[in-house]
Amino acid sequence: MHERPVLLSRRQFLRHASGLGLSIGAALALASCDRQGLVARPAKVPLIGVLGNGAPSGPRFEAVWGVLRQRVKELGYVEGQDVVLEYRGAEEREGRYPELAAELIRLNPDVIVATSTTTAVAVKAATSTIPIVFFGAADPVGSGLVASLARPGGNVTGLSFFSLSVAGKQLELLKEVVPGLRRVAVLRYVANEGTPPIVATIQTAAPSLGLELQVLEVNEPDDFEGALAAAVNEGAGGVYDLALPLSLLQYERLHDLLVKHRLPTMHSLRDYVPSGGLMAYAANYFDLGQRAMSLADRIIKGAKPADLPVEEPTKFDFAINLKTAQAIGVTIPQSILLQATERVQ
Amino acid sequence: MIGRRGSLFRKYAVVFILLVSGALITSSLVQAYFAVGENAQSLVRIQREKASAAAARIALFVDEIQRQVRSAAEVLPATASAEERRGEYLRLLRLVPAITEVSYLDAAGREELRVSRLAMAAVGSGIDRSREEAFVGAQAGKTYFGRVYFRNESEPYMTIAARQAGPEGGLLAVEVNLKLIWDVISRIKVGQAGYAYVVDDRGQLVAHPDISLVLRKTDLAAQPQVRAALVGRGDDVFVNVNIAPGVERGFLSAHERTDPPGWFVFVEQPAEEAFAPLLELALRSALLLVAGVALAVLASLVLADRMVRPIRVLQAGATRIGAGALDERIEVRTGDELEALADEFNQMTGKLREYYATLEAKVEERTRELSEEREKSERLLLNVLPRTIAERLKAGEEPIADAFPETTVLFADIVDFTGISARVSPEQMVGMLNGVFTEFDRLAAKHGLEKIKTIGDCYMVVGGLPEPRPDHAEAVAEMALEIQEALRPRRAPTGDRLRVRVGINTGPAVAGVIGTAKFAYDLWGDAVNTASRMESHGLPEGIQVTEATYLRLKDKYSFESRGMIDVKGKGPMATYLLLGRLDGRTAPLAAAPAGAGRNRTGPAG
Numbered sequence: 001m002h003e004r005p006v007l008l009s010r011r012q013f014l015r016h017a018s019g020l021g022l023s024i025g026a027a028l029a030l031a032s033c034d035r036q037g038l039v040a041r042p043a044k045v046p047l048i049g050v051l052g053n054g055a056p057s058g059p060r061f062e063a064v065w066g067v068l069r070q071r072v073k074e075l076g077y078v079e080g081q082d083v084v085l086e087y088r089g090a091e092e093r094e095g096r097y098p099e100l101a102a103e104l105i106r107l108n109p110d111v112i113v114a115t116s117t118t119t120a121v122a123v124k125a126a127t128s129t130i131p132i133v134f135f136g137a138a139d140p141v142g143s144g145l146v147a148s149l150a151r152p153g154g155n156v157t158g159l160s161f162f163s164l165s166v167a168g169k170q171l172e173l174l175k176e177v178v179p180g181l182r183r184v185a186v187l188r189y190v191a192n193e194g195t196p197p198i199v200a201t202i203q204t205a206a207p208s209l210g211l212e213l214q215v216l217e218v219n220e221p222d223d224f225e226g227a228l229a230a231a232v233n234e235g236a237g238g239v240y241d242l243a244l245p246l247s248l249l250q251y252e253r254l255h256d257l258l259v260k261h262r263l264p265t266m267h268s269l270r271d272y273v274p275s276g277g278l279m280a281y282a283a284n285y286f287d288l289g290q291r292a293m294s295l296a297d298r299i300i301k302g303a304k305p306a307d308l309p310v311e312e313p314t315k316f317d318f319a320i321n322l323k324t325a326q327a328i329g330v331t332i333p334q335s336i337l338l339q340a341t342e343r344v345q
Numbered sequence: 346m347i348g349r350r351g352s353l354f355r356k357y358a359v360v361f362i363l364l365v366s367g368a369l370i371t372s373s374l375v376q377a378y379f380a381v382g383e384n385a386q387s388l389v390r391i392q393r394e395k396a397s398a399a400a401a402r403i404a405l406f407v408d409e410i411q412r413q414v415r416s417a418a419e420v421l422p423a424t425a426s427a428e429e430r431r432g433e434y435l436r437l438l439r440l441v442p443a444i445t446e447v448s449y450l451d452a453a454g455r456e457e458l459r460v461s462r463l464a465m466a467a468v469g470s471g472i473d474r475s476r477e478e479a480f481v482g483a484q485a486g487k488t489y490f491g492r493v494y495f496r497n498e499s500e501p502y503m504t505i506a507a508r509q510a511g512p513e514g515g516l517l518a519v520e521v522n523l524k525l526i527w528d529v530i531s532r533i534k535v536g537q538a539g540y541a542y543v544v545d546d547r548g549q550l551v552a553h554p555d556i557s558l559v560l561r562k563t564d565l566a567a568q569p570q571v572r573a574a575l576v577g578r579g580d581d582v583f584v585n586v587n588i589a590p591g592v593e594r595g596f597l598s599a600h601e602r603t604d605p606p607g608w609f610v611f612v613e614q615p616a617e618e619a620f621a622p623l624l625e626l627a628l629r630s631a632l633l634l635v636a637g638v639a640l641a642v643l644a645s646l647v648l649a650d651r652m653v654r655p656i657r658v659l660q661a662g663a664t665r666i667g668a669g670a671l672d673e674r675i676e677v678r679t680g681d682e683l684e685a686l687a688d689e690f691n692q693m694t695g696k697l698r699e700y701y702a703t704l705e706a707k708v709e710e711r712t713r714e715l716s717e718e719r720e721k722s723e724r725l726l727l728n729v730l731p732r733t734i735a736e737r738l739k740a741g742e743e744p745i746a747d748a749f750p751e752t753t754v755l756f757a758d759i760v761d762f763t764g765i766s767a768r769v770s771p772e773q774m775v776g777m778l779n780g781v782f783t784e785f786d787r788l789a790a791k792h793g794l795e796k797i798k799t800i801g802d803c804y805m806v807v808g809g810l811p812e813p814r815p816d817h818a819e820a821v822a823e824m825a826l827e828i829q830e831a832l833r834p835r836r837a838p839t840g841d842r843l844r845v846r847v848g849i850n851t852g853p854a855v856a857g858v859i860g861t862a863k864f865a866y867d868l869w870g871d872a873v874n875t876a877s878r879m880e881s882h883g884l885p886e887g888i889q890v891t892e893a894t895y896l897r898l899k900d901k902y903s904f905e906s907r908g909m910i911d912v913k914g915k916g917p918m919a920t921y922l923l924l925g926r927l928d929g930r931t932a933p934l935a936a937a938p939a940g941a942g943r944n945r946t947g948p949a950g
């Protein structure tokens with residue numbers, strides 16, 4: 001720090017003095033604001049609608065729901081007193097989203113939080129006025145949720161789950177784990193509107209990795225069995241799991257099938273790994289959920305979604321389940337272990 | 346009076362209050378001026394220190410990345426295999442979360458390897474990147490810091506590069522996601538409402554606790570404090586920051602440059618918060634000033650009262666002295682000029698008292714002298730006039746002429762006075778007359794009769810004047826008898842016996858004082874003439890009275906009738922000679938004068 005004159009000039013002093021006057025005025029204004037605030041507490045308690053994929057009672061969304069509510073508490077609200085949370089979940093039936101979105105909108109919430117691309121698209125289709133905050137959407141621009149990341153423009157903002165380019169990285173990591181990999185089965189949940197751009201991305205990336213893709217569409221957990229059998233029949237040496245959120249609902253069944261068919265799999269959520277998935281390279285979904293609630297908080301306090309840029313994830317978890325690797329008979333190379341942020345023994 | 350008295354107190358009080366309060370206010374203002382200035386300075390200094398601390402943390406963040414990048418660049422020789430490099434760069438990505446992508450360019454600028462957090466690795470792509478700024482700008486031994494750029498027009502990034510030494514040395518370039526400075530910048534606390542932020546050398550916002558502002562590519566170059574920093578004015582700027590649309594507030598802003606990478610770290614705090622201590626100071630000063638002025642006013646009032654009180658005592662004392670209370674002492678014990686003044690007053694009062702006493706004595710003396718004089722003249726006057734007449738004259742009554750219905754007039758005349766006086770010297774004659782008349786005066790006084798005058802050897806006295814009395818005739822008769830008795834042993838210087846004729850008449854008369862010079866109490870009327878005739882027609886050593894007198898006295902005195910005598914100017918009148926008292930207390934006249942037709946009358950006769 002270089003030396004600065006200590007004595008204030010007359011002009012500087014006057015400036016500070018006028019600042020003092022200004023600050024007195026401001027303090028008075030603030031004081032009066034406080035008083036007004038005490039007198040006129042908003043009669044209406046803010047309402048946050050949440051549109052999710054599963055049932056609140058389901059193991060997965062119980063967790064997400066808990067995270068969202070915890071975050072609301074951390075932001076200084078007392079639920080039921082300062083804010084009301086309304087949750088609607090499709091409970092395995094993707095076709096119900098428009099219906100559930102309309103139901104939420106009828107409650108005239110201050111903001112609706114959508115937990116995925118699909119839910120966000122459903123709500124956006126139903127309202128152009130009620131602010132929407134999404135998290136877990138893969139390609140918000142490509143899905144038409146926002147005009148641009150920096151300036152969303154409409155009533156929607158949120159947190160992108162990952163950049164599309166990450167899909168290539170995921171494929172690369174799968175290839176690194178299984179060096180002789182030639183064919184990868186892509187397990188795609190048809191109803192998830194976030195998947196097509198991802199599929200397109202990995203289709204482009206696959207040749208440079210010497211891979212060919214086999215896209216298998218599933219509509220319900222019962223489809224897993226047939227789809228994986230088909231993959232094995234076609235000679236797939238690994239799986240790229242794009243069955244969100246369907247795969248979440250019966251992930252144990254999926255894991256069992258994958259182990260049974262000895263298919264090394266790259267999942268799209270870190271949370272698959274502790275429960276038996278081989279690996280996942282993804283942003284922290286819960287973390288995104290928390291930050292989505294912060295955005296919702298800012299919107300309740302007057303911010304416009306159009307002014308809140310969509311943030312892309314920067315931190316990625318690379319989780320590997322070594323037990324599953326062993327079960328499948330895969331040896332995890334050192335370079336992968338070097339990159340892993342989480343190893344499940 | 347009260348108004349005047351109050352006005353001095355008011356004057357003193359006003360002067361003291363103005364003086365003391367004025368001095369107090371002036372000194373307080375001067376003090377406040379400097380205190381505010383100093384405090385403002387120290388607040389600004391504190392703000393600068395905060396900026397320095399914040400800049401140090403940002404520098405630490407950048408320096409850590411730089412260090413890792415340099416070490417990664419230097420740890421492998423230019424000849425290292427792609428696999429070795431990849432492992433090393435993956436390690437770098439793992440170590441430094443902010444680094445999103447690591448590239449290695451050979452000495453010609455061709456890309457040999459690219460490892461990314463977000464995308465697939467590129468091995469031996471051979472892309473010519475020799476024209477990129479990092480390749481052009483990076484110098485051996487020195488870390489290159491690129492300009493801040495925005496991916497997808499949103500995420501702020503910066504290239505940091507390190508060139509390997511030697512002609513074969515390649516370039517290690519990493520893309521740093523500056524969004525991660527958020528972890529640092531959001532932890533910098535600047536008071537309650539203050540915050541720190543970072544702009545690059547173009548005024549582009551690099552880091553801010555509100556990540557939205559960064560992601561929106563906010564350009565702050567137009568902000569006055571940023572502009573001032575960019576042009577190199579190291580001044581603190583106290584500005585209206587318009588960081589959110591429509592929100593403009595007074596902020597105290599300080600900044601510190603952190604180089605590399607040539608950014609400016611700003612620390613800003615709402616003016617009302619930054620200057621809250623100043624406000625508190627001002628309030629405290631104002632409170633103290635008010636208390637001080639109140640105290641000064643109180644003290645002034647007390648002082649004025651104490652100054653005015655002895656003056657009031659003086660005034661009250663002077664008022665009482667003025668009203669005549671010369672015994673008054675003014676008690677002022679102030680030990681100053683006022684006490685001296687009071688003493689002067691007391692001395693003056695003493696003198697006054699003294700003068701007053703002397704004056705009284707003199708007046709008394711003069712009064713006594715005057716009354717003595719008056720008494721003397723009074724006595725003189727009373728020798729001439731009866732007391733009552735004298736008083737009436739003094740009262741201004743003039744002329745005095747009182748009619749008395751009843752008086753008894755007596756004339757006494759020395760027989761053959763002319764003959765005697767021819768044979769003696771005038772002195773002897775006067776001495777003889779004086780002796781006789783002094784005796785007569787004594788008798789007149791004894792009987793309470795009024796001597797009117799002497800005419801030559803004739804003596805005139807009257808009874809019943811000027812105060813009427815019922816026994817005027819008796820008193821006159823007594824005197825007449827005592828005259829004769831008193832003269833019996835007397836001799837003239839010639840050896841002749843002194844004999845007198847006495848004539849008495851009773852009747853109305855007018856008595857008074859007339860004229861203006863040598864006035865005397867005199868008596869007029871026929872009764873007076875008749876009395877004179879009684880004397881002149883009387884007998885030596887005899888007392889001749891008229892019938893009127895006789896009728897009044899005949900029961901108490903013995904008379905001898907002379908019958909009718911011819912009285913000059915009156916004609917014949919019956920007269921009597923008074924011989925003596927009937928009760929015999931006094932021997933009757935021993936020898937009745939020789940005369941015709943002497944008839945003794947009276948009960949004893």
